[in-house]
Amino acid sequence: MIEQVKEHVKGLLASGKIAGFLGLRNDAGVVTPFLFKQEEQLDSSFSLGETESQGTMRYPMAKLALHLIQNCDDDSTYGVLVRGCDERALNELKRWNQLGNPDRIVQVGVACTLGLAEEHECRKPFPDEFVAGEKVDPQTNNSVQQVLAKDLDSRLAFWSAEFDRCIKCYGCRNICPVCFCNVCTLEEDALIKTGNIPPENPMFHLTRAVHMAGRCIDCNLCTEACPAEIPLRTLYKRVAEIIADEFSYVTGATGEGKSPLNILGSDPGHTAAND
Amino acid sequence: MKKLIEFYGIDPERLSLKWVSSAEGPRFAKVITEFVDKIREIGPSPLRPKVLMEAVSVEKAS
Amino acid sequence: MKNSAQDDVRVGVFICDCGSNIAGYLEMKELVEFAKTLPNVAFVQENLYTCSEGGINEIKVAIPRENLNRVVVASCTPRTHEPLFMSACEEAGLNPYLFEMANIRDQCSWVHMREREAGTNRAKVQIAMAVAKAAKLRELNRIQLSLSHRAMVIGGGVAGMSAALALANMGYEVDLVEKRDRLGGILNDLNMILPTHEPPDKLVNNLVGRLQDHPKVAIHTGAVVTKTEGYVGNYVATIQHNDTENKIKCGAVIVAIGAQPLKPEGLYNYDGNKVITHIELESKLKLGDVQAKNISIIQCVGSRSKERTYCSRICCMTAVKNAILFKEASPDTKITIFYRDMQMYGVENEELFRKSKRLGVRYVTYDPDRPPRFDGESVSVYHLRMGRDMIVPTDLLVLSTPLVAQDDASEISTMLKVPINENGFFLEGHVKLKPLDFATDGVYLCGNARFPSTIREAISQGLGAASRAAGVLSKEALFTSGIVADINPDTCCGCLGCVAVCPYGAINFIENRGVCQVNKVLCKGCGGCAATCPSGSARLDGFSNQQIYAQIEQAMAV
Structure with a gap:
């Protein structure tokens, strides 16, 4: 299946449709993101992120694509390797007006294996269009329901114990494909006091959760990246659910819509806040 | 916000967001008085350090 | 002009008695002593009326004498008095935006009239908040604009x-x-x-x-x-x-x-001929084109309803006016006005109403749940006082419809x-x-x-x-307020949240740079953008996060 992707990308490069392909390469056993510009590079080191099996090594390809688009000097078009989660992230970035001209990104889709989908309990383990892999069943993640099953005091004790392990490495933010701000509220001294580990509970994590509203596309990269194994995904997943309930805004969906900040601005009659 | 803090384990009644115009003095007083009364009824915040420490130690022990 | 960026902040606090409005209910001496203990406070003075010529003068004198670079007045509402105190600062050579106000009259002495101790304590908190914010204030400038006088x-x-x-x-x-x-x-x-x-x-x-x-x-x-x-x-x-x-x-x-009169399509067999609106009646009268002898007028047709809840205000007067004109021209004409409430406000209108009654205009009240009906020959209506239907022969039916947008x-x-x-x-x-x-x-x-x-x-x-x-x-030039929003172009991500939230259309997205920008002339300083911006790139001058956090800290601390 890696060959199918390679051939597809080679075709894109050869036709001049894309100036480069943002994918992954295996460099002596280390899988890292790489911008392929020549067909030969694909032959020597192209990877689908396999260490044990396909995709085990995941990177926030949407975020990397955003940086590439924003920082390259010309307005070339680039190919990007996307899974289901990456596609949702790109959709979301587009709705937050981050991608400029979205036509500059050509998605090269790959469907994930069942094993990977199960591991991350992925709600849609394939992009809308893909050149390799097979559609496997969507998986469900019940972590939100598990927390909701607890009473208030148990929830507080649960989260406090989790947050207490935080070493404030910002890994959750740095890996997040939809964290696009140039300056981060989590680094504002006046709001989150510096010099505390764990960071002030619950200010640090709830602040980040609020900023995930209308953004989190449930890719599970944060939880995967967290060295303290805090189930951050559960928190942000709940935030996404709240926004979906209140504003009928589904993160990661395709379409021309705008971010939920625009829902508040354009409809003064909305009274959810007046409660 | 109410739903978020509820998920975190804080009584959502501890948060209130109301629009009160500067022309609505009596309503403002009413809203604040009611909220203060409600908070008195609910009692001290579980986020106060002492209360929280106890809860966490119980969770860690369990 | 003093350099306000210097580190040695010197705040002058002026606490107003407002005659007995404040001094009658709060412990002023305690407030003065308390203010002296606050960080950065260099001078405290109690005034009988800070807004009087004497009080203003004391501010102007104290600024150079005490080398003050921030001024706090603890008195009444900024709505009425802030401009006055700001200009006092300006006249004394201090940037007017280095001024802050604590409203200890409306918010303390008036609302806590019977709670002297609690009111005084609250005034302390508010003074502490104002001083904390004042210490973080920065000079702001108004923008001068030329204008068209057309x-x-x-x-x-x-x-x-x-x-x-x-x-x-x-x-x-x-x-x-x-x-x-x-x-x-x-x-x-x-x-x-x-x-x-x-x-x-x-x-x-x-x-x-x-x-x-x-x-x-x-x-x-x-x-x-x-x-x-x-x-x-x-x-x-x-x-x-x-x-x-x-x-x-x-x-x-x-x-x-x-506005325009509502055409009551579908109501009372409206046809513009035998059944007309009151504005159409006026046009017909103007042409002398009304021969009817039995005229019925129904009020509130299409207004004060579920669809249009408002009262159109002018229809009662119009109906009475036209009834009088008919009666004066031909006393035999029978005129009946079906109404819910007659709104004839003012002495003149009330007199017209009475005159119409003297001339023999009949008034019949109706229940909106049982409105009059018209069968082409007569209007029948449930008479609330008689408790039964009343039938009024009608050869011209006038509908008082509201003005609509x-x-x-x-x-x-x-x-x-x-x-x-x-x-x-x-x-x-x-x-x-x-x-x-x-x-x-x-x-x-x-x-x-x-x-x-x-x-x-x-x-x-x-x-x-x-x-x-x-x-x-009439102005020779316009000045915008110094309290306007600003978006840092280096950190803005162009997510457009602020554009949607701005009620004044003051924010534009600059396509080629991918950032949002505030038009400072249109900006009213509401702060909506600053509250919305996920990255803190939008901020409101004069209400920065640091200034507000400083206030909150004081509110929680005292």
Whole structure:
């Protein structure tokens, strides 16, 4: 299946449709993101992120694509390797007006294996269009329901114990494909006091959760990246659910819509806040 | 916000967001008085350090 | 001018007794002593009235003498007094934005009149908050703008004409834009004006004549405003007349587009012939085209209903007026008015109402749940007092329908970025404090566009709106407030959240740089953008996060 992707990308490069392909390469056993510009590079080191099996090594390809688009000097078009989660992230970035001209990104889709989908309990383990892999069943993640099953005091004790392990490495933010701000509220001294580990509970994590509203596309990269194994995904997943309930805004969906900040601005009659 | 803090384990009644115009003095007083009364009824915040420490130690022990 | 960026912040605190308004209910000596203990406070003074000439002078003297670089006044409401104290600072050479106010009268002594200790403690907190914020204040500058001294009035009815003429008489050039081919608006359709007993044509012709002869007035009939750009003092409007477009510059805009009578399609077999609206009756009367002997008038047709909850205000007076005219012309005519409540406000109208009764006009009240019915020959209605149906033979049925918003009201609202209410009438800045202004500077409002009004009300509103507009036009230059938002272009991600939230349309997305930018002239300093911005790139000068956090810290600490 890696060959199918390679051939597809080679075709894109050869036709001049894309100036480069943002994918992954295996460099002596280390899988890292790489911008392929020549067909030969694909032959020597192209990877689908396999260490044990396909995709085990995941990177926030949407975020990397955003940086590439924003920082390259010309307005070339680039190919990007996307899974289901990456596609949702790109959709979301587009709705937050981050991608400029979205036509500059050509998605090269790959469907994930069942094993990977199960591991991350992925709600849609394939992009809308893909050149390799097979559609496997969507998986469900019940972590939100598990927390909701607890009473208030148990929830507080649960989260406090989790947050207490935080070493404030910002890994959750740095890996997040939809964290696009140039300056981060989590680094504002006046709001989150510096010099505390764990960071002030619950200010640090709830602040980040609020900023995930209308953004989190449930890719599970944060939880995967967290060295303290805090189930951050559960928190942000709940935030996404709240926004979906209140504003009928589904993160990661395709379409021309705008971010939920625009829902508040354009409809003064909305009274959810007046409660 | 109410739903978020509820998920975190804080009584959502501890948060209130109301629009009160500067022309609505009596309503403002009413809203604040009611909220203060409600908070008195609910009692001290579980986020106060002492209360929280106890809860966490119980969770860690369990 | 002192350098306020220096680290040694010296705050002067002036605590006002407000006669006994504050001193009568709070421990002033305690407040003074408390203020002295606060960080950065270099000087504290109690005044009998800080806003009096003496009090103001004390601020002006203390600033250089005590080397103060921040001033806090703990007194009354900034709404009325902040500008005064700010200018005192300015006159003493201090940037006026290095001033902060604590409202210990309205918010402490008045509301805690019977709680001396609690009120005093609260005043302490508020003074501490003001001082903490003052210490973090930075110099801000107002922007000076040139302006056009020309005005544009949209709508050539009686309100718009009155406004235009008043402005012209004050010496300002005026463009009066009317979409119809002649000036006069709804007055052209009316028969007679009470209480003057004059045909409206006389009023219209008089106004039109004076406008036409006025060298300062440019009348554009059969023309519409298709576009406006700019802001207070500097609007550019595009006026379309047939196929030609004209751009004019103006400093202020008056909205006087009027309203239109509701056509009650489907109600009471309305046909415009035997069943007509009261405005159609006026037109018929004008032509002398009414022969009916049994006339019924039904009030509140299509208004005060689920669909249109409002009262149109003018229909009761109109019905009474026309009933009197009929009776005076031919006492045999039988006239019955079916009503819910008669609104004849003011002594004159009340007298008209009585006169109509003396002349024999019959009034029958009806229950909105059991409205009158018309079968083509007679009106039958459930009589609330008799407890049974009453039948009134009718050969002309007049329906008092409300005035409703013009069809282009929402278009004009969008164009000028001013609000309309759920019924399509324009919404003033404040129902009591700013009745003829919009929240947006430079745009004003009068006549039926605002709400159904009588001719006299429309004229006074026209004159009022002209006066408000002249307040801007008469200035040699405009100054914006220093308290405006700013978006840091280095950190803005261009997510457009602020653009959507700004109620004044003051934020633009700069496509080629991918960032949002505030137009400081349009910005009103509401802070919506600063609260929305996920990255903290939008901030409100004079209300920075640091300043607000400093206040919150004090509120929680004391």
